[in-house]
Amino acid sequence: MKPDLRLWPTAASVWCSCAVVASALLSPVVALLAASLTSLAVAVGWRYRRGRIAPAVLLPLVALVLATGVAGLRVWAVSPDLLPEPGSAVTIEAVVDSDPRLVEGAGSSIVRGPPRTVTGITVHRITWEGGALSARLPASLWAPADAVGLLPGTSVTGYATVLPRKPGGDGTLSLSMRRVPTVLGEAPVWQRVAGNLRAGLRDATAGLPADGAALLPGLVLGDTSTLPDALADDMRTAGLAHLTAVSGANVSIVLGAALGLAALGRVRGRGRAVVAGVALIGFLILVRPSPSVVRATAMGSVVVLSLLTGGQRRGPPALAAASIVLLLVDPWLAVSAGFALSVAATAGLLIVAPQLRDGIAARAPWLPRSLAEALSITVSAQLVTAPVLVLIGASVGLGAVPANLLAELAVAPATLLGVAATLASAVSPALAHAVAVPAVLCAQWVAWVAHGVAATAPLLIPWPTGARGAALALMLLASGALTVKYRGPVRRAVSRVPRPVSAAVVAGVVVCGVALPRAGSEHWPPTGWVAVMCDVGQGDAIVLRIDADSAVVVDAGPEPARVDRCLSDLGISRVSALLLTHFHADHVEGVPGVLRGRAVGTVLVSPLAEPLDQAERVRAWCADAGVPVEVVSAGDSRQVGPVGWSVLWPTRIIRGEGSDSNNASLTALVVVEGVRLLLGGDLEPASQAAVMAVNGALTVDVVKVPHHGSLRQNPRFGPWSGARAALVSVGVDNGYGHPAPETLQSYESRGVGVWRTDHSGDIAVVATPAGVALLGRSGPGG
Secondary structure, eight states: OOOOOTTHHHHHHHHHHHHHHHTTSSOHHHHHHHHHHHHHHHHHHHHHHHSSOOHHHHHHHHHHHHHHHHHHHHHHHTOGGGSOOTTOEEEEEEEEOSOOEEEOOOSOTTTOOOOEEEEEEEEEEEEETTEEEEEEEEEEEEEEGGGGGOOTTOEEEEEEEEOOOOTTOOSOEEEEOSSOOEEEEOOOHHHHHHHHHHHHHHHHTTTSOHHHHHHHHHHHHOOOTTOOHHHHHHHHHTTOGGGGSOOHHHHHHHHHHHHHHHHHTTOOTHHHHHHHHHHHHHHHHHHOOOHHHHHHHHHHHHHHHHHHHTTTTTHHHHHHHHHHHHHHHOGGGGGOHHHHHHHHHHHIIIIIHHHHHHHHHHHOTTSOHHHHHHHHHHHHHHHHHHHHHHHTTOOEETTHHHHHHHHHHHHHHHHHHHHHHHHHTTTOHHHHHHHHHHHHHHHHHHHHHHHHHHTTGGGEEOOOOHHHHHHHHHHHHHHHHHHHHTHHHHHHHHHTSOHHHHHHHHHHHHIIIIIHHHHHHHTOSOTTEEEEEOOOSSSOOEEEEEETTEEEEEOOOSOHHHHHHHHHHTTOOEEEEEEESOOOHHHHTTHHHHHTTSEEEEEEEOSOOOSHHHHHHHHHHHHHHTOOEEEOOTTOEEEETTEEEEEEEOSSOOOSSSOHHHHTOOEEEEEETTEEEEEOTTOOHHHHHHHHHHHOOOOOSEEEOGGGGOSOOOTTHHHHHTOSEEEEOOOTTOTTOOSOHHHHHHHHTTTOEEEEHHHHSSEEEEEETTEEEEEESSSOOO
16 A cells, blocks of 8 residues: 655645744745745746646645744744843743753862752743743753752742853754753642652663663663763664664654553544553653654654554655644744654654564565564664764764664563553552563663673764765665666566676675775775874864873763764773863863773863863763862873973953853873874854963964864964964764855965865874874865
């Protein structure tokens, strides 16, 4: 039976219009005008050439205009022009949306800030000097640790400071409070009951295997508050991170169990719908109805609905309808990778999985149907989500499919037993503990799978990321689909090829897919390397070589897996010192990847511990690893083997001239085997001028262009360094416009060779008898 895809063009039209508005490519008014004119032009043209306009054409055009208008109103309501500027003092009245998450402080008293919590809230009224606004504004709230007891649904008020927004974000505010917000109204009874049940599950797992006990609340309730960083990293590497968030799979498992019990109880007709509805509402309350959970509930409900009412025929229209509703309610979902992954995975389950299952059953009738079903679901989900994962920079792992197949053996029983233990905690803690024992053992199995697959990280395919990688993945998927659809002609064409030629082609594919990537890694790093700028995407991570297995690392990039991969490829197992120029996420979120499996001597940080939440995360990671944290500033000089460095900046903290954290970046003059490098983090014009003023003349071989080559540069900084080569660490197709063409021109116009990680991958600085050379791992540079 062919899937019913008639509503999909309308859903695609709504998605595109919301994406244009939410990403601020066009203002809401201009976007609405463009959508109206486009729809009118298409309608007139269609009418002129073919007469009557078919509903299949008219509906997407109408949806395009209406969705643009609705999305425009939603985006306009949270326009920065209507809200207070970052740094403004405000008074808010809000409702807590999610459980506060505690961010522990650690380290010495000199660098440690107090523990903080972060939670999602909906602001109903916000007032500030010169303005006030009453609306439903989503926001994230940072507050003292004592706020950890606030339950979702609690009404609060208090004084806060507006934090800077993330570029290209979803329109949410970020607020920081110095004091615990004042409670205006308690959480509803059902939220208090849910809070007690969630705490009951955590209590029920006490004394059970550590990884399983920490993972079970995540598998069942999406509660990752007790999940160790090492396990979280392994779950991501193994392609299992989706299991630690409430997803459509959780909803499908719970609804399936409820409908199964209804069938055993001989409930028929509308009674089954009532049972499913009650189970769905109860589970939604238990896991907290946050936007991501509501999205997961919609996707899971679509899957169950399709199974109950018509499989491939009813499922795709339901998926399209659910997507349209969710996009109109929250237009920012159109630019959310999580939403794209949810829709893609659900589409794979509805359309691709049945085809795979039937194909497997036809060609391997000896295989149990349940195993064929599990294999088809896992493979289809991995295939259809691969382009999205590649687009956002994730690695394509050979271990993801077997990891998910192995984990699936335990996910359903862990979820159902976990829900049972949660409910039992309201009756008897002893009963809850007894039910939790097998649930934790199932979760422990998932943890073992994650650890085992993560240990095979070298099997990650070096697939290109960003738009190029996504386009290649789509081409391969399309080629595979066409081959399957026209398998008869393809089989006849292949049968005419001599077998020796076929064998040679297969061998060539194997060599290109397996041997060549490994051969490339064997030739990396190049002989004589003294420094490597790691390709960590939109962030910084630089490795300074001490000897064959030890190094000094400057910054850690935005993701643990990427810096871990870079260090592993270089053979680094010991890090004498890790310098973190400042605490922005694109420089420090990869710290767990540096700490993982390596002996780290000390971590040196900027004297400005801002943003506070990021600084606290770094200190917590270091405390867990037993690594001391030390604040350094201008005048600090050290020598570790052939690596020596002197900190040139900061001598003071510059406030109010751009980003305070960027301007407080540790700036170091590094000398390795006679090669001189200037590393300045994300210095902005004010701090670049200050560095030049306090340090006099300087000449280096290589300069790292500050702030990823952004437009915010002091035009004298590059010439002052005297460098003949410049490094830019930047992500492919990043949304910041980095590096700015004007910045590149300022270096290239003076004959300086510019090397970029988005073009060349990892970049090595090599000391040769003839001087300093640069070598890109995946392509040429300047």
